[in-house]
Amino acid sequence: MRVIDVQAIGPDDWKAWRELRLAALAEAPYAFGSQYADWVDATEDRWRERLSSPGAYQVIAQIDGTPAGMAGGFPGEDSIAELVSMWVAPAGRGKGVGNALMTAIEDWARGIGAGALKLSVVPDNDPAHKLYLRHGYVDTDEPGDLMPDGVRRELVMRKQL
Secondary structure (H helix, E strand, C coil): CCCEEEECHHHHHHHHHHHHHHHHHHHCCHHHHCCHHHHCCCCHHHHHHHHHHHHHHHHEEEEEEEEEEEEEEEECHEEEEEEEEEEEEEHHHCCCHHHHHHHHHHHHHHCCCCCEEEEECCCCCHHHHHHHHHHHCCCEEEEECCCCCCCCEEEEEECCC
């Protein structure tokens, strides 16, 4: 039986976050606003800064001790927190890692008193979109960020907590 462990991390865990984030940006460049080239040469200070955002919550998931995914949460305005940097490694897909990451971020958001959680997803990322729908998120009419291609916008989804 595989064991999925989700662990909150901080600035001192920057190497583990870096490894997963670079893997995510290399494996699924279409899924993120950031690009691999934006981060591959980032200094330790930049990685630590990313993990030091006030009020933010970052987690890493492992399956039987092997890194398998990551996600982050940021507090927002009007009691709406945001799920960011969600990624599940190919070896972790279909094994509950995405569910575990989403549950961890949702629990954190409830714990800080957020009334809703929002996220952005690339329109063509059907597996991620379906995961979010299964977790109770709904599509909104809110315009998402412009994608690196300069044409498409991210789809913004929201879940009441």
